[in-house]
Amino acid sequence: MxxxxxxxxxxxxxxxxxxxxxxxxxxxxxxxxxxxxxxxxxxxxxxxxxxxxxxxxxxxxxxxxxxxxxxxxxxxxxxxxxxxxxPYAEQKHSSDVRNAIMIGSMAALMIMISVVYFIILRKRVVDPFRKLKNFAVRVAGGDLETPLEMDRGNIFGAFTESFDIMREELKASRKREEAAVKSRKELIAELSHDIKTPVSSIKAMVDYLELVTQDEETKETLKSINSKADRIDKLVLNMFHATLEELEQLEVNPQEMSSREIENIIKECDALKRVTEADIKDCMVYADKLRLEQVFGNIFSNSYKYADTEIRVTSFFDDGFFVIEVSDKGGGVPDEELDIIMEKFCRGTNAAGKEGSGIGLYISHYLIGQMGGELTCRNNGEGFTVSLSFRLI
Known part of the structure; x- marks a missing residue:
């Protein structure tokens, strides 16, 4: 005052x-x-x-x-x-009005500057970036033929030529990849032929030994070897028609099948005899015997490698499905990895230092799905459990 x-x-x-x-x-x-x-x-x-x-x-x-x-x-x-x-209140009100007018004027000026800046930014940055984005989308979609329009008058002008060079390199890379795939398929076909020859020899020698041996235990062992050789022969035959990268081409022929056959498959696949309990209930399911041998072989192989404990196999019925659960006591996998453990080439953190490619569960999941069933995984408190669901007949 x-x-x-x-x-x-x-x-x-x-x-x-x-x-x-x-x-x-x-x-x-x-x-x-x-x-x-x-x-x-x-x-x-x-x-x-x-x-x-x-x-x-x-x-x-x-x-x-x-x-x-x-x-x-x-x-x-x-x-x-x-x-x-x-008069302080009146003076303060007058000062507030002046400040409000000044702030409003500054805000209006800033808005005008922002609008002008936005227009310039859109023309010089956003639109050119959208062109690059659309180009990337086309490339990601497989269009490697359409070149990128050159425009050196914007901020990304210097990059357009580099991006188009990248397109050319991707195009050349695709051609090299196609050639490599063709070469790999040819190699697999050749290897398959080479593998079939010694497998046939093994089968012939085993058949001979079965005829000349008198010991029943030895005969059982030879019969098991013969059965394994048959499996190898069938699997090698499939290598002519599909590779791991072309899994959808693997032929799956599900048909009526007794659960007793599944019990026999489990016994044959348990090479290290780790299954201490196998409770398989009697029923008829819809499955492919050959593919089940692959599935159980993968599951037991994983258990041997990562758990190395006894294995328990149980079964039950659930809403029109026959469920078989294979459980070990190896500690399981981290809960956050359960959702990705069946993805292609995915290996858990417990796989460090152990050989493997991370495709066993992926292939098994695909094969069971083709039979109209489902494969799921979970931790059971002591170890890891794989559940296989089969359609009941």
Missing amino acids: PQYTTEINRLIIDTGEKWDEISSLDNDFVESGEAFDYAVIDNEGRLLCYTKEDMSTTVSSATGHYDIIRDIGVNGETAGKLIVHN
């Missing part, structure tokens, strides 16, 4: 001298001859006069507004009070 000490003191003296005239007033509005507004009240709090509407006219309201309150003396006694108005 401005300091008007001298003027206020002079006003108090003038008011005291004219008190008889002023005390006769009653709530009268008077023109202020001073640089400030004021009001005069008597000792009873009666408003005598004031110079401004909406100003403090009582001691309590004046105190709340930080107005100046001075006693008016007449003949050595206090006759009334002078209330000098504090």
Whole structure:
């Protein structure tokens, strides 16, 4: 509040001298001859006069507004009070209005600058980037023939040529990959032929030994070897028609099959004799015997490699499906890996230092699905459990 000490003191003296005239007033509005507004009240709090509407006219309201309150003396006694108005609220409001106008003007200016900047940014950055994005989408979709339009007038101009060179390299790489795939298929066909020859020799020697041996235990062993050789022969035959990268071409021929056959497959696949319990209930299911040998072979192989414990096989019926669960006690896998453990080439953290390619469960999951069933995995508290669901006949 401005300091008007001298003027206020002079006003108090003038008011005291004219008190008889002023005390006769009653709530009268008077023109202020001073640089400030004021009001005069008597000792009873009666408003005598004031110079401004909406100003403090009582001691309590004046105190709340930080107005100046001075006693008016007449003949050595206090006759009334002078209330000098504090204009801080009006000044603050005026200042707030000016600030609001200034801020609004600055905001409008910034919006205009932002709009201009956005237009420039869109023309110089966004549109060229969209072209690069569309080009990337075309390339990802396999279109390696359409070149990227060159435009050196934007921020990405220097990169367009590099991106088009990348397209050319991808195109050349695809051709090399196709040639490599063709070569690999030819190699697999040749290897398959080479493998079939010694397998046939093994089968012939085993057949001979079965004829000449008299020991029943030896005959059982030879029969098992013969059975394994048959499996190898059948699997090698499939290598002519599919590779791991072309899994969908693996032929699956599900048909009616007794659960007793599955029990025999489990016994044959358990090469290390780790299955301590095999509870397989009697029923007829829809499955492919050859592919089941692959599935159980993969499951037992994984258990031997990662758990190396006894294996328990149980079965039960569940809503039109026959479920077989293969469980070990090897500690299982981290819970966060359960959702990805059946993906192609995915190996859990427990596979460190152990040989493997990460496709066993992936292939098994695919084969069971082709039979109309489902393969799922979970931790059982002690180890790992693989559940196989087969359609009931």
